[in-house]
Amino acid sequence: MPFTAEQLTQAKTRKQLIAIAKKNNISIAKVLDKVKYETELSMLQSEFVNLQKWVAENKMRVAIIFEGRDAAGKGGAIKRFKEHLNPRSSRVVALAKPTEVEKGQWYFRRYVKVLPNPGEIVFFDRSWYNRAVVEPVMGFCSKPEYDKFVMQVPEFEHLLYEDNLKIIKFWFSISKEEQKNRFDARLSNPLKRWKFSPVDMKGQELWNDYTHYKEQMFSKTHTNFCPWIIVKTNDKKQARLESMRYVLSQFDYTDKGESKISLLPDPNVIMRYHRSVVQIDI
Numbered sequence: 337m338p339f340t341a342e343q344l345t346q347a348k349t350r351k352q353l354i355a356i357a358k359k360n361n362i363s364i365a366k367v368l369d370k371v372k373y374e375t376e377l378s379m380l381q382s383e384f385v386n387l388q389k390w391v392a393e394n395k396m397r398v399a400i401i402f403e404g405r406d407a408a409g410k411g412g413a414i415k416r417f418k419e420h421l422n423p424r425s426s427r428v429v430a431l432a433k434p435t436e437v438e439k440g441q442w443y444f445r446r447y448v449k450v451l452p453n454p455g456e457i458v459f460f461d462r463s464w465y466n467r468a469v470v471e472p473v474m475g476f477c478s479k480p481e482y483d484k485f486v487m488q489v490p491e492f493e494h495l496l497y498e499d500n501l502k503i504i505k506f507w508f509s510i511s512k513e514e515q516k517n518r519f520d521a522r523l524s525n526p527l528k529r530w531k532f533s534p535v536d537m538k539g540q541e542l543w544n545d546y547t548h549y550k551e552q553m554f555s556k557t558h559t560n561f562c563p564w565i566i567v568k569t570n571d572k573k574q575a576r577l578e579s580m581r582y583v584l585s586q587f588d589y590t591d592k593g594e595s596k597i598s599l600l601p602d603p604n605v606i607m608r609y610h611r612s613v614v615q616i617d618i
Contacts, residue, residue, distance in 0.1 A: 383593075
């Protein structure tokens with residue numbers, strides 16, 4: 337049963353509204369969950385503003401990679417990460433398919449050109465890891481191209497690490513059932529239909545192929561200097577909050593913890609890749 341107009345008029349504070357809800361047996365669990373999420377998100381975003389200022393002042397270079405199956409929540413997470421940041425020292429990279437000229441160049445060249453400059457944070461909505469999963473599954477690269485890529489990635493990332501570029505690699509992990517639900521939601525929403533592509537249509541059909549190449553990617557490119565961080569949850573909001581906590585926990589920036597919110601990510605959601613980790617997108 338929803339609130340009546342009279343009940344809403346009577347409530348002057350949140351506590352009064354909650355009291356009226358309890359008295360009249362009105363369920364407000366979803367509303368309270370949303371308020372909690374929005375409050376935590378705002379506090380974490382304020383911490384990110386402090387982090388960005390510190391990164392700019394210290395001329396650091398930070399690249400945050402968002403990978404995962406289609407509809408895993410990468411774009412939504414990036415939107416919340418960047419929402420209140422200064423656009424002069426933060427940007428999103430989401431490269432289109434390579435041109436004919438780029439196809440004839442060293443694979444990593446087009447990504448080198450968009451790496452962060454001193455004092456900048458760059459969010460990669462997919463990255464060079466397209467060649468690790470999507471391209472071999474969809475037949476967009478040859479086996480020799482794939483083999484060369486997985487051999488070169490650790491060396492490439494180690495060079496960046498030695499050059500003091502901080503890379504954080506996220507894999508957003510969702511179940512097959514959740515992916516289907518999100519695909520259906522996209523198709524039924526005219527504002528989100530643009531997100532659905534022919535590649536997405538193959539996501540469910542080729543699920544096991546994606547799983548195979550995903551596991552190969554982890555085993556060949558998970559390193560101590562550039563580890564894979566698994567974000568394991570079907571809850572989009574939880575994925576956003578916990579991935580933000582993880583990034584913030586990796587830096588000792590000025591005024592860290594000023595918002596008083598916990599910056600320790602939930603270990604049940606955020607974890608380094610390891611073969612013993614139970615995943616939900618197998």
